[in-house]
Amino acid sequence: MSARIIIKSGGRASWAIRAAAAAAVVALLLWIPTRGSDSLIDTCTTAAMLMAAAMSLNLLLGYTGQISLGHSAFFGIGVYTTAIAVTRWGWSPFVTLPVAFAVAFVVGLLVSLPALRIKGVYLALVTLALGLVFPAFIKWPKIEWLTNGSRGLDQTGFKFSKDNPTYELFGWNPWGNLRGQNVKPFYFWVGVLMVVFVYLVCRGVVKSRVGRSLVAIRDNSTAAAVMGVNLAVTKGIVFGLSAAMCALPGSLSAIRTGTVTPDSALLTVAGSITFLVIMVVGGSGSLWGPVMGAIVYQFIIERTGDWSDPDKIPGAVRPLFSWSDVAPGGGIFAMALILLMFFAPFGIVGLWHKLVAKVVTVVPKPAGTTSLVREETAPAES
Amino acid sequence: MALFLQRLVDGLAEGSIYALLALGLVIIYRGTGHLNFAQGEMALFSTYTVYQFGEWGVPIGIAVLLGMCVGFVLGAATEVVLVRPISKKSPFAVFIVTIGMFQLLNWLDGAIWGGQQLPSTAMGSKQVKFPSLFPSNPDDYFTVFGAAITWRSFCILALVLVIGAVLYLLFNYTKLGLAMRAVASNSESAKLVGIRTSTVLMFSWGIAAAIGALGGVVFAGLTTNVNQSLMFQVFIYASAAATLGGFDSPGGAVVGGLSIGVIQNLAAGYADEWVGQEMKVGVAFLVILAVLLLRPSGLFGTSKVERV
Amino acid sequence: MTLLRTQGLTAGYGPLTVLEGIDIEVNEGEIVVMLGANGAGKTTTMRAISGVMPRQGIIEYEGRAIQKASPDAIVRGGIAQVPQGRGTFPELSVADNMRAGAYVRRDSAASVQADLEKWFEVFPRLAERHAQRAGSLSGGEQQMLAIARALMSRPKLLLCDEPSMGLAPLITQELFHVIERLNRDEGLSVLLVEQNANLAMHMASRVYLLETGRIVASGSAAELGADDTIRKAYLGF
Numbered sequence A: 001m002s003a004r005i006i007i008k009s010g011g012r013a014s015w016a017i018r019a020a021a022a023a024a025v026v027a028l029l030l031w032i033p034t035r036g037s038d039s040l041i042d043t044c045t046t047a048a049m050l051m052a053a054a055m056s057l058n059l060l061l062g063y064t065g066q067i068s069l070g071h072s073a074f075f076g077i078g079v080y081t082t083a084i085a086v087t088r089w090g091w092s093p094f095v096t097l098p099v100a101f102a103v104a105f106v107v108g109l110l111v112s113l114p115a116l117r118i119k120g121v122y123l124a125l126v127t128l129a130l131g132l133v134f135p136a137f138i139k140w141p142k143i144e145w146l147t148n149g150s151r152g153l154d155q156t157g158f159k160f161s162k163d164n165p166t167y168e169l170f171g172w173n174p175w176g177n178l179r180g181q182n183v184k185p186f187y188f189w190v191g192v193l194m195v196v197f198v199y200l201v202c203r204g205v206v207k208s209r210v211g212r213s214l215v216a217i218r219d220n221s222t223a224a225a226v227m228g229v230n231l232a233v234t235k236g237i238v239f240g241l242s243a244a245m246c247a248l249p250g251s252l253s254a255i256r257t258g259t260v261t262p263d264s265a266l267l268t269v270a271g272s273i274t275f276l277v278i279m280v281v282g283g284s285g286s287l288w289g290p291v292m293g294a295i296v297y298q299f300i301i302e303r304t305g306d307w308s309d310p311d312k313i314p315g316a317v318r319p320l321f322s323w324s325d326v327a328p329g330g331g332i333f334a335m336a337l338i339l340l341m342f343f344a345p346f347g348i349v350g351l352w353h354k355l356v357a358k359v360v361t362v363v364p365k366p367a368g369t370t371s372l373v374r375e376e377t378a379p380a381e382s
Numbered sequence B: 001m002a003l004f005l006q007r008l009v010d011g012l013a014e015g016s017i018y019a020l021l022a023l024g025l026v027i028i029y030r031g032t033g034h035l036n037f038a039q040g041e042m043a044l045f046s047t048y049t050v051y052q053f054g055e056w057g058v059p060i061g062i063a064v065l066l067g068m069c070v071g072f073v074l075g076a077a078t079e080v081v082l083v084r085p086i087s088k089k090s091p092f093a094v095f096i097v098t099i100g101m102f103q104l105l106n107w108l109d110g111a112i113w114g115g116q117q118l119p120s121t122a123m124g125s126k127q128v129k130f131p132s133l134f135p136s137n138p139d140d141y142f143t144v145f146g147a148a149i150t151w152r153s154f155c156i157l158a159l160v161l162v163i164g165a166v167l168y169l170l171f172n173y174t175k176l177g178l179a180m181r182a183v184a185s186n187s188e189s190a191k192l193v194g195i196r197t198s199t200v201l202m203f204s205w206g207i208a209a210a211i212g213a214l215g216g217v218v219f220a221g222l223t224t225n226v227n228q229s230l231m232f233q234v235f236i237y238a239s240a241a242a243t244l245g246g247f248d249s250p251g252g253a254v255v256g257g258l259s260i261g262v263i264q265n266l267a268a269g270y271a272d273e274w275v276g277q278e279m280k281v282g283v284a285f286l287v288i289l290a291v292l293l294l295r296p297s298g299l300f301g302t303s304k305v306e307r308v
Numbered sequence C: 001m002t003l004l005r006t007q008g009l010t011a012g013y014g015p016l017t018v019l020e021g022i023d024i025e026v027n028e029g030e031i032v033v034m035l036g037a038n039g040a041g042k043t044t045t046m047r048a049i050s051g052v053m054p055r056q057g058i059i060e061y062e063g064r065a066i067q068k069a070s071p072d073a074i075v076r077g078g079i080a081q082v083p084q085g086r087g088t089f090p091e092l093s094v095a096d097n098m099r100a101g102a103y104v105r106r107d108s109a110a111s112v113q114a115d116l117e118k119w120f121e122v123f124p125r126l127a128e129r130h131a132q133r134a135g136s137l138s139g140g141e142q143q144m145l146a147i148a149r150a151l152m153s154r155p156k157l158l159l160c161d162e163p164s165m166g167l168a169p170l171i172t173q174e175l176f177h178v179i180e181r182l183n184r185d186e187g188l189s190v191l192l193v194e195q196n197a198n199l200a201m202h203m204a205s206r207v208y209l210l211e212t213g214r215i216v217a218s219g220s221a222a223e224l225g226a227d228d229t230i231r232k233a234y235l236g237f
Ligand SMILES: Nc1ncnc2c1ncn2[C@@H]1O[C@H](COP(=O)(O)OP(=O)(O)OP(=O)(O)O)[C@@H](O)[C@H]1O
Pocket: C013, C016, C018, C036, C037, C038, C039, C040, C041, C042, C043, C044, C045, C084
């Protein structure tokens, strides 16, 4: 191609693009809670929770090549740790977050270790079983005194009262308020913080020595073994971390909705599949994949939510979906999952990288200079 | 004693359904090394078609055969259209594709036969009455050593033993069976002796899905309904059975399936307040974990299992 | 008469080209030996002829082009390969391994059984172990099994990839005698890959020397053996 744009990595143009992107993200983050409609804020908050969950899954898959179908259980551990601590023991909701994190870490480590010692599909199998066991366990009569069985728990949320402080800035408060009149922006920001936290943990793991050895594991087990990485334990710890991070959005969901039941979708295997869909659609193996995936997922699910009524389907796609009185979201994403594997195995982010590579050449910095630049790109197709 | 015998037979009957699905899992795993996560959903889709044929007035026996044909075509088509081209890319892609099939079939079931799709709702959904294949009135039983054995359990067990025998003959005494075993054993050498490995794999998937369809029908008959979440747990029981028996051993799948059924029924029977209906799935989970810890290749597997 | 002829045969693995244009010929009733260092591309040549890997160029068998044919069509046409490193079906019994070899035959089960017994006479050790799993045979026995299995398809051309690998010298000789006898008595043509140049050249009608994907020399055993440079560089005697 003749008209290629050439950008020097670390050069002025590169920094300008970065700054512009960052500014756009910040502007968007401020715009949503202040100017966006209530339903938009809700959608984005839900998307943020799904993002965190999918990121945790992505850490596992993208960097160890392992797959979990049981992350709904860890999400559920978050939900129930918070719900039980708040309703049974009267804890303040946000204090339960680190506890949920710890509980999920331990459970994840214990459950994954037997499967991680063996190559192949066993981890997927064990975690799928875990995903099915979790709701059953919550409803187990022996544990009802704690979980209240299938009736679920109430009043698990954050209690707003008129005495809570407000944090206004010249009469302007983009974070809503804690007195209970305008709480949606508040949860939005909690969600954003959570995503940032999970992102930083993932990034930390990825860039650390452990992370590099993880990539070595993914690409070549023998090489990793030669490097002296204890595979099963390293993978187990990463699995635990991944599980722990997935518990955080679970906790937030209990705090935000105020009621929990063991049969709500994200706590069942359907939840695990949702996280998987988001990760694959966004792009596995890249830190930004789940972010894109969650946004696309949540918007499409909400957009198509009322398509069970044929009259609500826009004309262009009506013939495709009007024959059924079931919302097509599940089917759309199922087909997306299959088609993406054929045409874009690295999802939206992978497609974006490909597209950019067509018109832009990024000249890497000379070897040896320390990199301040994000290095991750979609892993090479194999 | 009588009670024990009764529970044993009921466990064997339930276990034979798991054995059917586990057989399907094993046949596919041996051929391609993939775990077909859509196995249960393929069975469910075929089961719905059996229901549909019944609604159209087809006698149940013929409807079941037609349903098995639907299953065969579904399995074979999945292998040819999706799994074969994608398996050149990576095992991960195959895994995702089977998950995609899982989701797609489940959604289709709901979209065609009513119900609600997976991600936005809980697993409960509209249920469809399903006819039982076998006598299932309360007084359809006979007595052995004082134990009341229902004809239904007896027939299911007999059916599975017959299917097992047919498969045994197929594997060991037919050219197709020989080809299937050869492909499972060494795919390059299979090509070198002139076996069309792709055709064999297509048949493997087809047969696996057809057997699964039968399992689905029998299970739906046992619980007298079909619904979208019917096969989730059965799939896990079948996987537990395959893990227990060894993922590359068809005989192991049968033994594993029967064992899981018996273990579950005895556990649920004798420790009702601990296990009950809810935690039956917990038993399967513990079996999987225990097998992985103690004997990863399963009871009869030829231990191609690799340690990390 | 020419049975097999390749012309400009190229093949490789992914981006890597291994064969850079191979021209060889096997005439009816010949034993043709292919020699070459490790990694020269001998196995690749065999696999390309058998059709189990992508290939370009011309492969002619009995005057028909078979470079586009599928492996099963090639076997049915009468080319059987004994793969390098045994390549038996370890989980199958010895007898089932041999029956798998007859997979492409359309004649009756009885005549397959008759052939089975015929080869059991040639390889009595296999007969003793007919119900045993192939994986539990010794290396030499597995090699015999691989040959017997290939013969079960009643080939006209046998591609034999290092049958002596890992065998004791005595067994190797025994094996070569069998191959020679098949060639003499049954008119079986053979394309033989061998590391043991000395031994193989004794029975070769003609010899090809392969080096990094190219034929660098060819001729009768006597011709090549007489050429000092070739003998020193490639044959090592
Ligand atoms: N499956 C494969 N993938 C990639 N490269 C391969 C593969 N098999 C062989 N090669 C490469 O192709 C080249 C030729 O291999 P080939 O097996 O044909 O050699 P050979 O002459 O049979 O050697 P040997 O005497 O050791 O059997 C080698 O460089 C080898 O590394």
